[in-house]
Amino acid sequence: MSSMDSTFIYIAKNLNYDYPGGISALRQICFKIGAGELVALVGANGSGKSTLLKLLDGLLFPTAGELQAFGMKLSESVLETGNRAAEFRRRVGFVFQDPDVQLFSPTVWDEVTFGPLQLGISKDEVISRANEALALLNIGSLRERPPYLLSGGEKKKVSLACVLSLRPQVLLLDEPTTGLDPWSQGNLIDFLLQWADKDKVLVFSTQDLDVVEEIATRVIVMGAGHDIVADGKPEEFLSDSDFLLRNNLVHEHSHRHKELVHRHPHLHEHRHEH
Amino acid sequence: MTGGGFLARNIAGFTQALESVLVTENLCRISGFMQSLDPRVKAVTLLIFIIFVGLAQDFPVLIAIFILALVLVLLSKIPVAFFLKRLFIFIPVFTAVIAIPAIFITPGTPLVIIAGQAVITAQGARTAGLLIMRVVDSLSLGLLLIFTTPWTKFLVALRWLRLPSLIVDVLGMTYRYIFLLLHTTNSMFLARQSRTIGGFSGAENRRWLGRALATTMVKSQYLSEEVYLAMLSRGYQGEIRTLNELSLRSRDFIWMAFTLVAVSLMFWSIYR
Numbered sequence: 001m002s003s004m005d006s007t008f009i010y011i012a013k014n015l016n017y018d019y020p021g022g023i024s025a026l027r028q029i030c031f032k033i034g035a036g037e038l039v040a041l042v043g044a045n046g047s048g049k050s051t052l053l054k055l056l057d058g059l060l061f062p063t064a065g066e067l068q069a070f071g072m073k074l075s076e077s078v079l080e081t082g083n084r085a086a087e088f089r090r091r092v093g094f095v096f097q098d099p100d101v102q103l104f105s106p107t108v109w110d111e112v113t114f115g116p117l118q119l120g121i122s123k124d125e126v127i128s129r130a131n132e133a134l135a136l137l138n139i140g141s142l143r144e145r146p147p148y149l150l151s152g153g154e155k156k157k158v159s160l161a162c163v164l165s166l167r168p169q170v171l172l173l174d175e176p177t178t179g180l181d182p183w184s185q186g187n188l189i190d191f192l193l194q195w196a197d198k199d200k201v202l203v204f205s206t207q208d209l210d211v212v213e214e215i216a217t218r219v220i221v222m223g224a225g226h227d228i229v230a231d232g233k234p235e236e237f238l239s240d241s242d243f244l245l246r247n248n249l250v251h252e253h254s255h256r257h258k259e260l261v262h263r264h265p266h267l268h269e270h271r272h273e274h
Numbered sequence: 275m276t277g278g279g280f281l282a283r284n285i286a287g288f289t290q291a292l293e294s295v296l297v298t299e300n301l302c303r304i305s306g307f308m309q310s311l312d313p314r315v316k317a318v319t320l321l322i323f324i325i326f327v328g329l330a331q332d333f334p335v336l337i338a339i340f341i342l343a344l345v346l347v348l349l350s351k352i353p354v355a356f357f358l359k360r361l362f363i364f365i366p367v368f369t370a371v372i373a374i375p376a377i378f379i380t381p382g383t384p385l386v387i388i389a390g391q392a393v394i395t396a397q398g399a400r401t402a403g404l405l406i407m408r409v410v411d412s413l414s415l416g417l418l419l420i421f422t423t424p425w426t427k428f429l430v431a432l433r434w435l436r437l438p439s440l441i442v443d444v445l446g447m448t449y450r451y452i453f454l455l456l457h458t459t460n461s462m463f464l465a466r467q468s469r470t471i472g473g474f475s476g477a478e479n480r481r482w483l484g485r486a487l488a489t490t491m492v493k494s495q496y497l498s499e500e501v502y503l504a505m506l507s508r509g510y511q512g513e514i515r516t517l518n519e520l521s522l523r524s525r526d527f528i529w530m531a532f533t534l535v536a537v538s539l540m541f542w543s544i545y546r
Contacts, residue, residue, distance in 0.1 A: 118509035
């Protein structure tokens with residue numbers, strides 16, 4: 001472990017991941033992510049964003065290349081060992097795209113206490129963390145509700161709360177704003193910006209370039225070849241319409257402007273003055 | 275069988291199943307007597323009554339227990355008509371399968387002779403009556419537990435009763451995901467109905483149902499793999515640890531004492 005580079009939270013070296021049957025999901029992925037970074041993973045459907053997030057959470061392991069987290073190589077054998085696995089799970093929280101996958105406990109309270117309890121945290125501390133997570137997202141009233149009686153937006157909030165109760169240093173979010181109404185999206189963005197600080201890391205996948213601009217300090221663009229086609233600051237890419245079109249991040253379609261209907265790219269643009 | 279009828283019946287069935295669960299959930303939230311008891315105390319005491327019902331041979335005792343169950347229904351603010359409807363759904367089936375044959379096959383003093391062949395004996399009628407009363411009592415007590423205990427609390431009680439954690443966890447997750455799969459299946463039926471004009475033959479409906487079942491199974495398998503990953507992600511290491519936040523209050527002790535006294539008195543009245 002000591003020979004590893006611990007300056008960065010994550011280091012990916014030529015990562016490859018193939019699904020059973022040889023279907024390629026990730027190709028030659030290289031990056032380093034340090035503390036304080038807010039990273040957006042963008043790319044067309046099927047480009048490998050969700051798979052990459054699962055690798056970063058130690059749920060899948062590379063079929064070639066190497067992934068380091070907190071200065072240790074992430075592998076199945078490392079995450080099988082009690083203490084190191086618990087330490088990693090305590091520091092990294094992953095919110096799945098589909099909240100129904102994540103909400104498997106009988107009630108919201110059971111869900112929010114699940115993570116800390118599995119990691120052997122004391123009962124009083126678990127209760128305190130769970131209450132704090134519910135209060136942070138303003139969902140204390142849902143405490144006794146079973147997940148099947150929650151709305152889509154409530155499920156997303158509970159999914160986030162049950163990861164926040166771990167008090168993670170790294171938050172991995174798979175399409176966090178998908179299916180949320182504009183008001184809930186706004187709340188989530190506000191919350192994430194409050195949560196972020198110089199020691200924490202946020203990595204989220206999204207198709208929504210507005211959300212990228214609101215939150216991210218860095219963008220990793222995944223291409224159709226399941227590789228990284230660009231990595232840098234959001235402003236470097238968001239105004240380059242050719243790049244966005246080429247990588248399926250915006251689309252060209254018919255637009256109506258009063259009487260005039262014509263085709264042009266659906267470009268992301270900022271509509272207010274500073 | 276027409277396509278519309280087949281689909282409409284299935285959709286109505288799914289909706290009814292969901293509504294029924296919601297009604298039960300709502301009953302558990304009412305502030306009534308049984309709802310206020312600790313689920314462990316409730317499960318154990320009602321189990322004691324059910325075991326006693328299985329041993330009882332006396333009509334007055336069995337009737338007394340049924341009256342006690344009805345009083346508890348009232349104290350728990352459960353609508354009596356709703357309770358009786360649920361209770362007596364099962365009784366005709368039980369009567370037909372078990373009680374009616376007992377009337378004829380139990381040897382004893384002839385009471386009624388039907389068509390000069392079938393003999394109803396006095397002992398047979400008593401046995402059938404006892405069987406029916408035992409079922410009525412056991413079901414009443416079981417329904418009381420179901421209608422007044424949220425599923426989550428019931429699982430805690432099962433854990434406390436030392437049921438293996440694997441079984442309790444699987445039960446809990448089955449209950450959780452059965453709703454999701456019910457919704458998915460219901461959506462499949464609605465999607466088909468929205469594209470259906472006129473009817474389909476029985477064979478076509480069966481083929482479609484087979485495909486729908488297979489699709490649901492594949493979806494549930496994918497879901498189970500993802501759920502497992504979600505559990506691993508939050509530290510699952512083979513056994514689910516839970517908070518035990520239950521505590522006994524004075525009314526739990528009073529109810530336990532009442533149960534013991536009532537069962538002892540009934541034992542005494544039978545075996546004195």
